[in-house]
Amino acid sequence: MDNIKIPILNMLKNHKENNPFSMHVPGHKSGTIIHPLTPSGLSEAMSWDMTELTGLDDLHCPEEGIKEAEKLLSSFYQTDKSYFLINGSTVGNLAMILGAIHPGDTVLVQRNCHKSVMNGLTLANARPIFIHPELDCDGIEIGLTASVIKEYLHKYPEAKAVILTYPNYYGMGMELDEIIHEAHRLRVPVLVDEAHGAHFAAGAPFPPSALQRGADLVVHSAHKTLPAMTMGSYLHLQGELIAAEQVERYVRMLQSSSPSYPIMLSLDLARAYIEGYCKEDKSYFSEQIQIIKDYLSNHSQLAMYESPNADWCDPLKLMVYHRGGISGHQLQERLEAVGIYPELSTERFVLLVLPLLKADHKFYMKELIERFELMEWKAGEKPVAERGFFSGEKGNVRKHSELALSFEEMEKLRIKRLDLSHSIGEISAEAIIPYPPGIPLIQRGERITDEMVRTCLRLLENGTKVQGGTYLKEGQIQVFA
Numbered sequence: 001m002d003n004i005k006i007p008i009l010n011m012l013k014n015h016k017e018n019n020p021f022s023m024h025v026p027g028h029k030s031g032t033i034i035h036p037l038t039p040s041g042l043s044e045a046m047s048w049d050m051t052e053l054t055g056l057d058d059l060h061c062p063e064e065g066i067k068e069a070e071k072l073l074s075s076f077y078q079t080d081k082s083y084f085l086i087n088g089s090t091v092g093n094l095a096m097i098l099g100a101i102h103p104g105d106t107v108l109v110q111r112n113c114h115k116s117v118m119n120g121l122t123l124a125n126a127r128p129i130f131i132h133p134e135l136d137c138d139g140i141e142i143g144l145t146a147s148v149i150k151e152y153l154h155k156y157p158e159a160k161a162v163i164l165t166y167p168n169y170y171g172m173g174m175e176l177d178e179i180i181h182e183a184h185r186l187r188v189p190v191l192v193d194e195a196h197g198a199h200f201a202a203g204a205p206f207p208p209s210a211l212q213r214g215a216d217l218v219v220h221s222a223h224k225t226l227p228a229m230t231m232g233s234y235l236h237l238q239g240e241l242i243a244a245e246q247v248e249r250y251v252r253m254l255q256s257s258s259p260s261y262p263i264m265l266s267l268d269l270a271r272a273y274i275e276g277y278c279k280e281d282k283s284y285f286s287e288q289i290q291i292i293k294d295y296l297s298n299h300s301q302l303a304m305y306e307s308p309n310a311d312w313c314d315p316l317k318l319m320v321y322h323r324g325g326i327s328g329h330q331l332q333e334r335l336e337a338v339g340i341y342p343e344l345s346t347e348r349f350v351l352l353v354l355p356l357l358k359a360d361h362k363f364y365m366k367e368l369i370e371r372f373e374l375m376e377w378k379a380g381e382k383p384v385a386e387r388g389f390f391s392g393e394k395g396n397v398r399k400h401s402e403l404a405l406s407f408e409e410m411e412k413l414r415i416k417r418l419d420l421s422h423s424i425g426e427i428s429a430e431a432i433i434p435y436p437p438g439i440p441l442i443q444r445g446e447r448i449t450d451e452m453v454r455t456c457l458r459l460l461e462n463g464t465k466v467q468g469g470t471y472l473k474e475g476q477i478q479v480f481a
């Protein structure tokens, strides 16, 4: 552990040791010229918030500490090239797609992708063929199978890439190696939004990582599961199916020209953290997970959803539901009342994201369980009507869909507003995105179906936060005229 290098930390420490007098941006002058109400922790953090000074390298043209840190990142993940991203996986997905896809290219895209993938496809002016994911036996959208990818690669021999989301928001994976093998056999690159899987490279008990399985371009939100600051992400590249210079061009073009040093430092530290994640840490982590699992399986009110594909499930993600059937949203309120803040809630469950505990992180589970014990339960909670674990339409999924218009056509059309109930069959002019998880329910350019409208109305009714949908609260949606 001690021999794991953290070059950005050394670089910044060296600079601070020189007792520098700031005559440069940012305006807080290393956390000294600040509003009097600035919390001390923030002003201390500002003292690390530097700019491209002598000795501090430049993210956009790395030659010193940042170059070394990115090399260490690449060597840990065993890639050809890896980049620090200071604008989140959002910019990673944009750069990955713009760098690999040309205007008009047909691409096979897993439908339950994050909105940033869709935005990347829009900017690239691509032609996405959405492949709808399998539902597991409880109606939860998981991934795609190799046979489906094979079928669509055959159906669309002009496809220039496959874009996958692995794992899904709930930590569930899919048979990536066979999918990648099939695509590579046809020399089609596979781009993976592995935002939730930066820690998979540590090996079991975590699912296999997309890079180990041979994906060509992979995006990691280091800030989601590693101890990195929000907006800290990685982009990785390997193999010869991708034009590396193109991807790099977009990484440079799309990111801020004033990259945050605290974020870069946290990215370097997060890489060192996962690199030093040893056998003892993993067995301690597994032990601790078992404690919470045992607790939940013996709980009189709560239970934990266990996916049938346990080998592909990330143990950091816990989907907890109420046995009696109070909704996930209500459960979230109960949890928040005792100070437990879940990642998200759905109609059926709440999602808890556990930390990547190391052997020296004692008491975390104990504290969590103590909070659970504070929850209050009322007698005779009313069960949710018989709708299975998830309220989705089990087994009733379309296999694939296309946008009804090209992105180019959409730019030229006028837009009008319609009541949701009258919008079935029209083409949506806006994306409707329940957030989190940020997966569009309706994509811009998609023909609106009866099921979409029903889901939308249900989400509105139960108060789910929705992005997009300017007039949704008034029960209206914008469509192309």
Ligand SMILES: Cc1ncc(COP(=O)(O)O)c(C=O)c1O
Residues within 6 Å of the ligand: 087, 088, 089, 090, 091, 093, 113, 114, 116, 165, 169, 193, 195, 196, 221, 231, 233, 437, 438
């Ligand atoms: C699957 C997936 N991809 C990409 C993103 C965007 O990541 P970021 O917030 O790091 O920009 C998210 C964010 O929630 C996500 O869930």
